[in-house]
Amino acid sequence: MKKILLSTFLFTLFSQVNFAQNQTTVVTIKNNADAPTIDKNIYGHFAEHLGRSIYGGFFVGDTSKIPNTKGVRNDIVKALKELKIPNLRWPGGCFADTYHWKDGIGPQQERPTIVNKWWGGVTEDNSFGTHDFLNMCELLGAEPYLSGNVGSGTVQELSDWVQYTNFSGKSPMSDLRKKNGRTEPWKVKFWGIGNEAWGCGGNMTAEYYANEYRKYATFMSDWENTGGITRIASGSNSADYNWTEVLMKNIPINMLGGVGVHHYAVIDWGKKGDGVNFTEDGYFHTMQSALKMEELVTKHAAIMDKYDPEKKVAMIVDEWGAWYEVEKGSNPGFLYQQNTMRDAVLAGATLNIFNNHADRVRMANLAQCVNVLQAVILTDKAKMITTPTYHVMKLYSVHQDAKLLPVNFQSPLYTFNGESLPAVSASASKDKSGLVHISLVNVDAKNKNKIEIDVNNLGVKNFTGTIITSAKLQDYNSFDTPNKIVPTVFKGFENKKGKLEITIPPFSVVVLEGK
Numbered sequence: 113m114k115k116i117l118l119s120t121f122l123f124t125l126f127s128q129v130n131f132a133q134n135q136t137t138v139v140t141i142k143n144n145a146d147a148p149t150i151d152k153n154i155y156g157h158f159a160e161h162l163g164r165s166i167y168g169g170f171f172v173g174d175t176s177k178i179p180n181t182k183g184v185r186n187d188i189v190k191a192l193k194e195l196k197i198p199n200l201r202w203p204g205g206c207f208a209d210t211y212h213w214k215d216g217i218g219p220q221q222e223r224p225t226i227v228n229k230w231w232g233g234v235t236e237d238n239s240f241g242t243h244d245f246l247n248m249c250e251l252l253g254a255e256p257y258l259s260g261n262v263g264s265g266t267v268q269e270l271s272d273w274v275q276y277t278n279f280s281g282k283s284p285m286s287d288l289r290k291k292n293g294r295t296e297p298w299k300v301k302f303w304g305i306g307n308e309a310w311g312c313g314g315n316m317t318a319e320y321y322a323n324e325y326r327k328y329a330t331f332m333s334d335w336e337n338t339g340g341i342t343r344i345a346s347g348s349n350s351a352d353y354n355w356t357e358v359l360m361k362n363i364p365i366n367m368l369g370g371v372g373v374h375h376y377a378v379i380d381w382g383k384k385g386d387g388v389n390f391t392e393d394g395y396f397h398t399m400q401s402a403l404k405m406e407e408l409v410t411k412h413a414a415i416m417d418k419y420d421p422e423k424k425v426a427m428i429v430d431e432w433g434a435w436y437e438v439e440k441g442s443n444p445g446f447l448y449q450q451n452t453m454r455d456a457v458l459a460g461a462t463l464n465i466f467n468n469h470a471d472r473v474r475m476a477n478l479a480q481c482v483n484v485l486q487a488v489i490l491t492d493k494a495k496m497i498t499t500p501t502y503h504v505m506k507l508y509s510v511h512q513d514a515k516l517l518p519v520n521f522q523s524p525l526y527t528f529n530g531e532s533l534p535a536v537s538a539s540a541s542k543d544k545s546g547l548v549h550i551s552l553v554n555v556d557a558k559n560k561n562k563i564e565i566d567v568n569n570l571g572v573k574n575f576t577g578t579i580i581t582s583a584k585l586q587d588y589n590s591f592d593t594p595n596k597i598v599p600t601v602f603k604g605f606e607n608k609k610g611k612l613e614i615t616i617p618p619f620s621v622v623v624l625e626g627k
Contacts, residue, residue: 136562136613139521141540141550143569150541151426152198152512153475154466155505156257158431159245160205162231162484163446169482169491170248171240178494183240184248187496188482188489192252195488195502196509199255199302201430201477202245206230206312208304209263213273216241217292230312232445246277246298255301257430257477262306262324262346263314271331274303278339302342302475304430305329308374309346310355318358321346325359329367337366344428347372348412350404356412360419370426370475373412376435377402377458387436387449388586392557395454395585395619396528398434399555402458403533405432405465413472426474429466433479433486434458447484451499452588453597453619455486456580459504460537460553460621463511467539467551470516478505490591497594503580507599507623510549514541517548517570526556536561536616548572548626554616557585561616568610572626575612577602581620 159165172178172185179186203211207230215224216238223238249256258277260270275285277300286297305328306313309321316324329343337343345368348355359371377398379385385394409427416425434455435447442448459478466473478501482489488502516539523534537553548570554561567575579602589596602622605614616622 135524136564137521137524137536139519139538139563139565141565141567141570142518142520143542143571144518147516147518148471150467150470150511150514150516151474152196153255154463154470154473155196155509155512156199156201156430156475156477157192157197157481157488158201158205158477158479159481160231160484161203161207161211161228161236162205162480163443163448164483164491165480166240167236169489171244173239181251182247183244184251185491185496188491189248189251191489191496191498191502192254192481195506196512197252197254198512199257199475199477200249200252200481201257201259201304204259204307205431206308208259208307209261209265209313211261212265212269213242213261214269217243217288231447232443242273242277243292243294246300250298256298257302257304258300259304259307260328262309262328263312267328267331270305270328274300274332274339274341278341301340302344303332304344304346304372305332306346308349310349310352313346318355319362322359322362325363326367342369342426343367344370344372344430347374347428347430350375351408351411353411353415356415360416360425365420365424368425370428371416373408373427373429374431375405375408375429376431376433376479378435384435384437387439388452388588390454390586392528392585395557396526396531396533398454399458399461400531400533402434402462403555405429405462409465409469409473413469416472423472427469427472429473429476431479432462432476435485449485450588451487451490451501453500453582453585456500456504456597456621457553457555457619459486459501460508460551461555463504463508464537464539464551464553467511467516467541468519492591495591497589497591499589500580500597503597503599504621507578507580507621508551510543510547510623510625511539511541511551514543514549516541524561526559528557535559536563542570546571546627550624550626552614552616552622552624554618554620556618558618560618563612563614563616565612565614566610567607567612567626570626573607575605575607575624575626577605577622577624579604579617579620579622581617585619
């Protein structure tokens with residue numbers, strides 16, 4: 113009798129699990145005229161003076177044998193242009209609040225050195241400075257996003273930087289710019305007023321920083337902000353909702369272009385786990401941390417809505433990504449890590465969150481661009497490779513400046529050791545030419561997911577698909593096998609009378625295009 117009961121229980125349990133794995137998730141996509149546009153700047157990047165991000169990454173110097181333009185690697189410029197990089201944040205990060213911009217202008221041989229106290233204690237020669245960065249942004253076709261020094265700098269110093277880069281008339285700073293070889297201003301739009309003021313930017317309270325912000329913002333522009341710069345406040349550390357509340361309450365809306373939020377997908381800051389040799393447990397809990405972005409964006413947005421119901425102030429997630437232990441044998445202060453299919457899934461799911469909150473999230477910056485944390489590009493001397501995250505960002509670039517198509521669905525669950533996460537992530541948009549793009553991510557490490565989407569009301573009939581996946585979650589592109597993970601044609605779907613029936617493999621990212 114006990115054997116019969118046990119067999120019945122196991123059969124029932126297996127049937128329930130099998131049903132859960134084979135049920136179809138129905139996704140509804142609305143063609144909503146009032147939906148926001150997905151700002152291209154959501155797909156921004158970050159280049160801090162950290163490890164081999166700048167020196168040995170972007171910048172090799174004009175005497176290098178590696179092909180370059182005024183010291184900037186040509187292969188990196190080409191790869192980022194193909195990514196349609198919309199903006200690039202510099203010089204930090206924590207480094208920004210120790211950086212004095214006047215040390216990085218003028219003849220390179222006359223520039224003073226600086227000790228990078230935050231990242232490895234290395235001495236830098238300031239050979240890559242304001243002109244080098246802003247000229248590089250012009251090569252990239254990207255908007256520069258400058259992080260100003262509030263922690264160890266002065267109001268005058270930041271005000272002078274704005275005048276140096278933006279003023280076209282005659283002034284002490286524009287004259288200095290011309291003396292250094294640049295006649296026309298760069299017209300830098302995005303300005304961060306300090307970085308992580310709650311931590312490495314000065315260990316300030318929210319109330320103290322709000323007052324500092326008001327002071328700095330006042331002297332960066334005139335009463336009407338006729339220069340049109342976007343002044344961005346140093347935002348909260350992940351779920352510090354009080355920080356956002358204090359800033360929104362105490363800073364006049366007309367002085368505030370954006371409020372930052374920083375969130376990294378980290379299992380445990382004391383034991384972050386390996387970037388490549390991880391188990392399903394490590395994958396699950398990294399994704400658990402990453403998917404918290406949905407809650408963070410929603411709750412910070414609700415606070416912002418209370419003080420800014422017209423949504424004039426942008427939420428700017430100017431640091432996000434995965435953070436693991438450094439690669440074995442590398443400098444602990446350089447934060448160099450590999451990039452696997454886990455990172456591709458994380459990137460796709462996070463970008464879907466940003467897309468779906470495009471009414472408030474209008475800029476974001478993946479940390480970081482080259483050789484640091486969740487990089488899209490890795491270099492080894494003359495060699496350069498693109499990572500799985502690069503391919504996701506490139507695939508998702510179709511959403512830049514496209515109109516959001518709101519999605520609605522009840523996600524199946526990805527369950528591991530008694531804990532669960534949403535298994536399916538999705539966002540959709542329609543661009544100016546009428547093309548519809550649907551981004552789908554299957555977070556589940558083991559099971560495929562079936563998805564049905566009614567596309568009858570979208571005005572498109574023919575679909576093609578692209579997928580990023582691999583045999584193992586731990587797979588990555590190396591300098592020996594640089595194309596192990598690349599986008600390929602996806603055929604796992606059928607269009608049956610205006611209903612797309614899709615089967616998406618485990619840990620994969622899919623983008624469908626309809627026309």
